[in-house]
Amino acid sequence: MADEHITTYTTENPAPAAHTTVVHEKSGGGGTGIVMALVLLIAVVGGIYIFSQTSSSEAAKDNAIAEAASDVGNAASQVGEAAGNAVDKADGE
16 A cells, blocks of 8 residues: 655745645555465476376376287287197197
């Protein structure tokens, strides 16, 4: 809130009117702007951290799916080799 001081000066000489000075003093914000800036900075840093964690978990999920698909492919190959060996043994008997 602004403080207002009014000072009136009168001189002994006859003058057309008294001289009045009005001084407006603006008080400081009490650090509210700094606190709000810090809160905003913390929110931005937190958002970046959460976003980076989400991105890395998506990459981990994608890698797990790729590894599982590779394992399925290896298992199918082994089944195919076992089937081929069984046919070869059956023909040889």
